[in-house]
Amino acid sequence: MTQAVRKRGGVSLTVTLATSISALLLVAVLSVLFIGLWSGAKNTRELLQQQASMILATTSDKVRTHLQPARNQVSLLGQLIAAGEVDPVRRDRLIDMFKGGLSAAPQLNSVLYFDHAYQGTGLARSDTGFTEILRDYSSDQKVKDNIGKALRDGRGSWGEPIWLPNIKKTLLNYRAPVIYPGGKTGLLVASVTVSELSSYLGNLDPGIGSNVFILHDQDKVLAHPNLAGLRGGNRNENDPLPSLAETGDPVLAAFWQPEKRFPLDIAAGSDLQGHVLGLFDDEYIFIYRDLPGYASKPWKVGTYFRSSEVDTEFRRLLWAALAGLITLLVALAGAVWLGRKIAQPVVDTALAASRIGQLDISDTPRLAGSAFRELNDQAIAFNTMLEGLKWFETYVPKKLVRRLISQDAEQFTTSVERDVTVMFTDIVGYSGLSEGIAAEQVAKLLNQHFGLLAGCIEAEDGTVDKFIGDSVMAFWGAPDHYADHADRAVRAAQAIERALDEDNKARITAGEQEIKIRIGLHSGPVTVGNIGAPGRVNYTIIGDNVNLAQRLEQLGKQFTTDPSLNRSVTTLLSAATADQLTSKHDLEDLGDQTVRGRNGKIRVYRL
Template structure:
């Protein structure tokens, strides 16, 4: 039964299968790792962002809260009668101590009910320990009166709006607290914190390398920034804080622009931490900030900005992990393909060798190498044993005949049947005498070379070499293939044999050896053809009267005077049944009608000139 030709390569199948398994496994593991890593990285970045901004807010508070504590301390002393605000000397001493305890306070003021103000302030341009005391009447000072009235009705520390003071030419943050004792309002205590000092403190905060911290007042005014420490910006009573566009920082000035602005994904899920990304000047900046409460009616935005490239280490590590994972994936697939090739190679070699055997190219088939895999190694050993046997078998089986039988493959090609065929019989003249004088090895070599030469001529015309009988060869045409031109084929084969033998005789003569004379008989007729023989040894052969006739013709060639033909060592005779089928028979000469011993009737005999 002929099997359908497979169309899928085993190597490709194994390579694809193993690669897919490796691919799926690596992708799943890598995917889970990357998803988990991405989540962890985002959580880490969110936590770091939260911690980063919280650290700035906490440091700003730690800078300002001591001023609150000093005011509350004095307020408690007054409320508990430990300090009398009317005692000027004692009051000045306590206020001076507060300056010493809180370096961020530039001045402390106390305005009594008579609107007289006592001031203890640091001297600009002098060491922080250098202070001065002076008094003034602030009954007409709008800011002071507003502070007095506000603290009279509101208890606790109050953060006032930033105020520009002509002296000492600075914007101040005023902390206010009313002093009361036994329900009686005694005055307002004010701590003035320099915005410049806050900016100076903020300029030293760098939780992230390259970060710029800032404090915005009501979003559009800059309360604290590194540029406010040493640069004089024009400020007035009406505009005590510079606008974003006036501090010489184009990055911060663009914080609220809507163009090229993107949300900061790592902050999703956060509470009060805010931020976004801006593309500015062909660069990318990250803004992180939080709205801080407790510093007055207007909101403060405390935060920082920095280049995204400066803080992308976690994301870069994640990207590197992804890249490494992809490289590992490619390497895994590559190794899987190599492994599949190594596994499939012995099977592919077996398939190739089996294909050659299927085409009866046994002599061209090489033995299979061993394998580290036990089953494949056993397969190679078994195949090599089979190949060794087939090479011996090939020597006894006509390869072309078997190939043609295989090609027909109808199950009936080798069944015995009657068919008209063309038969050739050859014989070496005087072989008995020749063989008696030759050693066995030389005789075998002579016959092998002679038979190989004749078989080549016969097979070149698609003839079937039936058998070798002593020094004789029997061949036929017309089976198993139908060959309507079998007579032409047989005559061409006879001419080829004549040429080959003549050339071989020339070689033998040159070597001092005796030439060989060959007789050939040709006849066409009906025979029984098919598998004939014992069950243990069957030959695809022909039997019948036609075989006897062709043998008689070969023997009849002894009586032909070859010298009358063209000079040759090969005499070819044929029956009229052959010559009559030839398209061109000018080279054939009739020898008349002859009787065959043991056979009724006569046949006309021809010889090839």
């Protein structure tokens, strides 16, 4: 009896553990579910807003891209006329210029120039090609008033939308005054069609945020998917754009409806605006932003979607959360492992890309392959790019590129006059040195020689401009300003002589002929900047002072035959360079010398 009581007495450990674990799990699940639903609903709405924001940003960029050619054409033609490169009196010349602009930008409908006497010269697009416009507008008071207003504004601006009945299209025009030689003024006008914007909106992928629209002022619609492909309609010169009600979109037609209108909670700091509107037994969420710069009042780019669409997303989130709870523990361990596997190639790519950004291409490692196809494709593409860049960097002066990158782009893309010191080098007796040597050996010799010289030049912050045969051209004072550019050039020449002496010792030991060179140095103003064809430019210097440095190097031939001077380098420098030296150097005055290609003589020194 006692034993039986003992068996039935107390609390079952199995039941206790099952109950306790079940209770703890129930609390945990309910807590996770509540937090998941709350944060999920919040995140879903934020993601929907982000999606709408991305669509609006893309649409805004599309508008700017569509309209920018008008501004570009007016700006370019205005500069050419103002600079006197295009004579506005030559109407045939203007027509040719306009034809090129219209051909390059299909969204441009016409380009028109009005001179000071209201004579219009232009070119308009038509169904059969282009139509020339040669017309006297001096008796058209409306045109004269518009021209006068634009000229008084004194700057480029966008006009209000206009309707052209002959082509049944609404246009936007950009106009800017032009002052050409003689002080006379004119006006350039370029017009752009807006119908393509509706076509673009109509081609957006269906889904949340795809009901995009562009409003002009409060009640006029510049673009809407329902307007895509429409031509004309009931438009006229006084009413070039449809109203909200004329788009055939009853939701957009109620955009400004005050009834059942509630503000939308938008994240702080965002330029988005929004409201919720109760319509047709449903709620619609409108999100929009201003697009300024194209009219007296900002345009509005916006989108809308049903609130029920958000609820659908929320229900999907609930089911996903419930399913996720079942596999939470397993998925967590798998996610950690998988995340590391996926993230590591991305981290490696970022680190490698950072090295490339610093132009450390030669030391950038190849990326390892991945079991994931996209990441493996990324690694293959990156490694292919890396191999190409390694070849590319052999043709690009890496140190120069780093210095240019560190400066403002306009400082080196625009050619300027700069006071610099120029160096030219040349191997003495190169023809005899390379005679009888295989081409591969000649290339190896030059590469080693150029590497030695370039190292000495760049050590003094010089810019290696180019290699010409067996010669090197370099300069100091650009792109970086150096007040002591002459001293840097002289120190580089001295370093070259020391390096060449050491190299010659090794060559003699190896039974090879020693190398001697001539160096010419000259200081003075030159033109520095990007020089070349549109598809290929060099950051270089040009000018008579560049030529003089090369002439000094050639003059060195007269001073290398002195048997008492058994030196590997003969350096001649002009008085212009010597006068700019701020530190003491051992210079031999060679007197006034005649230099080929120069009138008169110049003072020359030997280092």
